[in-house]
Amino acid sequence: MSTTSMTGCERVNRMFARQDQDRIPRQDTYWAETITRWQREGLQWDHHDVLRLLEADFAVLCWSWPPVFPGQRELLREDAETETIRDAWGGIVRTWKGRSGTPEHVGFGCDSREVWEKTYRPAMLAAPNQVDPQMAAVRYAEARKLGQWTHLSGVEGFEALRKILGDETCLMAMVDDPEWIRDVVAVHTQVVLQSWQAVLDQGVKPDGLWIYGDMAFNHATMCSPAMYRELVWPFHKQMADWAHARGMKVIYHTDGRVSGVLDLYIQAGFDCLQPIEAKAGMDIRQFAPTHGDRLAMIGNIDVMKMATNDLDLIEEEIRTKFAAGMATRGYAYHSDHSVPPQVSWDTYKAIIGMVERYGYY
Amino acid sequence: MPLLTDLTAAVAAGKRTDTVRLTQELLAAGTGPQAIVEQGLVPGMAIVGDQFKRNEIFVPEMLVAARAMKEALKLLEPMLASAGIKPKYTAIIGTVQGDLHDIGKNLISMMWRGANFAVIDLGTNVPPEKYLAAAQEHKAHLVGLSALLTTTMPAMKETVRALKAAGLPNTRIMVGGAPITQAFATDIGADGYAADAGTAVDVAKQLVASLA
Helix, strand or coil, rough: CCEEEEEEHHHHHHHCCCCCEEECEEEEEEEHHHHHHHHCCCCCCCCHHHHHHHHCEEEEEECCCCCCCCCCCCEEECCCCEEECCCCCCHHHHHHHCCCCCEEEEEECCCCHCCCCHHHHHHHHHHHCCCCCHHHHHHHHHHHHHHHHHEEEEEEHHHHHHHHHHHHHHHHHHHHCCHHHHHHHHHHHHHHHHCCCCCCCCCCCCCCEEEEEECCCCEECCCHHHHHHHHHHHHHHHHHHHHHHHCEEEEEEECCCCHHHHHHHHHCCEEEEEECCCCCCCCCCHHHHHCCCCCCHHHCHHHHHHHHHHHHHHHHHHHHHHHHHHCCCCCCEEEEECCCCCCCCCHHHHHHHHHHHCCEC | CCCCCHHHHHHCCCHHHHHHHHHHHHHHHCCCCCHHHHHHHHHHHHHHHHHHHCCCCCCCHHHHHHHHCCCCCCCCHHHHHHHCCCCCCEEEEEEECCCCHHHHHHHHHHHHHCCEEEEEECCCCCCCHHHHHHHHHHCCCEEEEECCCHHHHHHHHHHHHHHHCCCCCCCCEEEEEECCCHHHHHCCCCCECCEEEHHHHHHHHHHHHHCC
């Protein structure tokens, strides 16, 4: 890989400022099974080594997803492949043993406003901070030595709603009882911001927030833009305002087709969108010219095309999307979700080569 | 006397109290339960499906409409059962083996019920042989396969292969899910594909209409 002239931190900051960079910043995510396959095909170590080979520029300092009942993990039943547990949010989930994947949501403990107000709300507010500020400070020092762009990470209100109430209850309550929804999001936001502030109180000065909240699927956002604006957006803005007041930028992660709310994201103060899921119809060749001056973009390289292992197809994907993103100076490489195990190690090494070939200004 | 069109409007708007009250009033006025379902409730959910496809409404509005219909059906189903009236078509639905995702499947299931299909939900992580056994047992007109993950798309292909190999002339196979495309559906031999819950009703109706 080439020697570059900027640190990752400089590069990402210049991406946010739409200033010239030596090359686009880089980051990626992998399914656990992908790394297992690659280890069979010659990868010596783990995903950290893949990220080093990619010359990734971002470093996470902490993860904040405040549980309602910290430490709760009650095994309810299990079979050869899965186990069903009551988790720290009071929900019953069925997960795979020893492999990654989305869990099945069997049930949720918080199924009414009464349960929320009597049990969940006070428990959340009373729970001790689950983020380790000292560990975040250690990571910060290490990342600074490596010149990486450092960020606090965690979950925003929409994802928290789904985790605590479940999809059906929370989405119907958006119609039936919007005040309840606002309260859940407000409490979650308050607790997350407190956990991040505890890290800052250690003298850590991160470059940004990278917040996670899948609020869309392949057709559209889960709720209407108007409902999002009324119920969740004020708390997205609260997070962004908190970050900006402390000199940090904000990256927002959501899967799905979010083309209908890009302007609301910008108005909330989000500086960047990631991963821009191609299979949901998101395409930076369409959005970079219209929104790229106000919203930086990370990702959009289609994992479904990667999974074909067709290098010509993948190269066309990378070449054309890099061109669209780089025209704004506000673009970084990432797959459009997580690299799946259909992608061979040889293919991914070729992808790194393409990122190198097409990602320089 | 209330009109069936009033009931349709109440369902489409997700007004469950009105939906139940209108159902009771229609029954009291002598309207048969089958007519209430087919001419009142089902058209309401059809409106919901069309609005959803056009992004005029979103999942919350779809859910409250389905809840309204479900509550009306609680009143009607005992009467329909005692009269021996069943939905014309039966559908099996499940998430393929290796995948525990259930949100998309549940939405499709809800919309199919709203279109007056009898729906048997096999849950998640369903192996091919379980789909096949259920399709045979219930003489299913439709089998719906859902997958969220790119990693479980091969399981969808295997399930379609198993169902096709069994030779079920009166069963159509429909697929969907975040990573699924029309091209993939065609490639694995599925009879139909839908990108969203609204379209899933249209495609399901087209598929069962194609049966002999």
